[in-house]
Amino acid sequence: MVALRHQACGHRDHHTSALDSWKQSPQNKTLIFIGIIVFALYFLGANEILLLFAGGVVFMFVSNAQRLRNMNTAALLPFSVMALTQAAIPFSLPVLFLTFLKIGSVLYGSGYVLLAFLRADFVLRLGWLTDQQLLDAVAIGQITPGPLFTAATFIGYLLGGTSGALLATLGIFLPSFIFVAISNPLIPKIRNSIWAGSLLDGVNASALGLMAAVTLQLASSSLTDFYTILIAVISLVLLLRYKINSTWLIAGGAMAGFVFSVLF
Numbered sequence: 001m002v003a004l005r006h007q008a009c010g011h012r013d014h015h016t017s018a019l020d021s022w023k024q025s026p027q028n029k030t031l032i033f034i035g036i037i038v039f040a041l042y043f044l045g046a047n048e049i050l051l052l053f054a055g056g057v058v059f060m061f062v063s064n065a066q067r068l069r070n071m072n073t074a075a076l077l078p079f080s081v082m083a084l085t086q087a088a089i090p091f092s093l094p095v096l097f098l099t100f101l102k103i104g105s106v107l108y109g110s111g112y113v114l115l116a117f118l119r120a121d122f123v124l125r126l127g128w129l130t131d132q133q134l135l136d137a138v139a140i141g142q143i144t145p146g147p148l149f150t151a152a153t154f155i156g157y158l159l160g161g162t163s164g165a166l167l168a169t170l171g172i173f174l175p176s177f178i179f180v181a182i183s184n185p186l187i188p189k190i191r192n193s194i195w196a197g198s199l200l201d202g203v204n205a206s207a208l209g210l211m212a213a214v215t216l217q218l219a220s221s222s223l224t225d226f227y228t229i230l231i232a233v234i235s236l237v238l239l240l241r242y243k244i245n246s247t248w249l250i251a252g253g254a255m256a257g258f259v260f261s262v263l264f
Contacts, residue, residue, distance in 0.1 A: 030062055031205040038209030039149025048116045049106050052206045054235055060195055073161050093167055099126070100152055104177075114148055116210040117219065118155070125165030128159055131221035138218075142250050149173065227260045 034151045041051055058072070103117045115138065122129040129137075137158070141151030149172055156168025183190075190196045223229050231253050238244040 027063060030059060031201060034059055034202055035205040035209040035212075037045070038206045039213045042210060042213040047122050048210055051210065052106070052113075052203055055206030055209070056199045056201075056203035059205065060078065060199040063198035063201075064195060065196060089126060091126075091159055093163060096156060096160055096164055097171045099166040100156070100168045101174065103152075104172040104175040112211050113207045114151070115214040115218065118151070119214055122155065133158065135222055137216055139254075143247055161251070173178075196211055227257075227264070229254065231256050 021253040038051045038055050099121050107114060115203045119134055123134055137151040137154045140154040144150050150170045152172040157165035223232055235249045235253060
């Protein structure tokens with residue numbers, strides 16, 4: 001028992017020291033700062049694609065500042081992150097396909113980064129969806145087999161029927177097959193590149209900032225009364241404490257919403 005207790009304490013001390021060292025690392029502090037800046041700039045109307053890759057490029061140069069000084073290179077890259085507003089335009093299948101093709105081409109990281117791109121294009125720029133419809137698409141993507149990208153199929157069907165569903169699905173998945181075929185021979189070199197590694201770290205931090213910003217925006221559209229807030233809190237506790245599968249949480253939330261609507 002004593003040995004087990006010492007072993008457990010040793011594991012806790014190890015995890016604590018690892019966490020402390022992560023927090024104290026200058027590079028990790030920079031990543032946190034980039035995520036916060038991306039979070040703030042998104043609410044100021046900055047373009048999500050520029051934010052995603054600008055964060056990666058900034059961290060790449062910060063991480064390799066010493067190498068740049070050794071190379072006697074002055075690198076000042078001005079980034080314009082403010083997006084131009086675009087009035088809502090009429091729906092068309094070609095624009096639907098090209099929009100999803102663009103999203104599939106530039107999307108990086110977790111599938112949940114997709115929410116930032118979907119909201120920026122289909123809710124804000126094109127005006128084809130509402131926040132509630134986007135939330136419905138996310139729910140469908142969660143409860144159906146496969147990745148969250150299947151939300152694109154639902155959006156395509158919602159906007160353009162069967163043709164829209166097929167084109168949306170093709171548009172968002174096609175770039176993945178092309179990029180995998182092209183990049184496969186380059187993967188070993190990318191993994192061994194200090195510059196590429198720091199670039200991807202910065203992009204990851206930017207992606208987290210984007211996900212946090214969109215989560216906050218969509219929460220303001222879905223958490224509208226006491227019952228929706230209660231469902232969200234219970235779901236969060238079940239997810240974090242008991243690791244309940246998100247599919248069951250969505251199904252339970254839907255059932256609870258139905259019961260609340262009937263009783264109240």
